[in-house]
Amino acid sequence: MTLLSVSPDIPSAQYSLYLFLAAALSIILFVGLLIKVKYTLIKSMIWTLVLFVFLYYLAYLKADEFYSIEVEGEHLVLSYIPPVKEKRVLIKDVRTVTFGLASKVGSLCFITLKMQNGDVYDSTVIFEKVSYCKNKRKALLALIDAKS
Numbered sequence: 810m811t812l813l814s815v816s817p818d819i820p821s822a823q824y825s826l827y828l829f830l831a832a833a834l835s836i837i838l839f840v841g842l843l844i845k846v847k848y849t850l851i852k853s854m855i856w857t858l859v860l861f862v863f864l865y866y867l868a869y870l871k872a873d874e875f876y877s878i879e880v881e882g883e884h885l886v887l888s889y890i891p892p893v894k895e896k897r898v899l900i901k902d903v904r905t906v907t908f909g910l911a912s913k914v915g916s917l918c919f920i921t922l923k924m925q926n927g928d929v930y931d932s933t934v935i936f937e938k939v940s941y942c943k944n945k946r947k948a949l950l951a952l953i954d955a956k957s
Contacts, residue, residue: 811879812952813949820872820876824890873889875887875896875932898922900952903949906953907921908942910939911934916936920946
């Protein structure tokens with residue numbers, strides 16, 4: 810049973826854009842270090858690698874937001890865009906479900922699952938009114954109460 814489903818196209822496109830920008834900035838830095846600063850090839854490669862790893866980590870953080878929640882028996886299955894693999898969590902391990910606003914206008918929201926062990930799982934931005942996130946939160950809390 811699907812409790813929350815958002816199109817994975819938007820988070821996937823954002824992740825791809827961040828990777829593109831990381832690659833482009835790394836190439837610009839590499840060429841700039843070789844030509845303008847006149848670093849050696851090895852030193853330029855090291856600085857470029859450091860920048861790319863940092864920017865890749867930032868892109869990975871964007872990908873680490875689920876876009877779908879499905880119920881399979883006693884588990885919630887959280888679906889992520891690649892490179893993050895889907896996660897299975899026990900329903901009884903969910904401490905609480907919250908929601909928040911992703912914009913000041915109130916037309917974008919997100920849902921957060923907080924686990925007993927302190928882990929926090931955030932959803933990608935949901936392009937719906939706040940009432941949609943409130944209703945999904947209520948449905949998730951009812952499911953958690955029923956399974957506990």
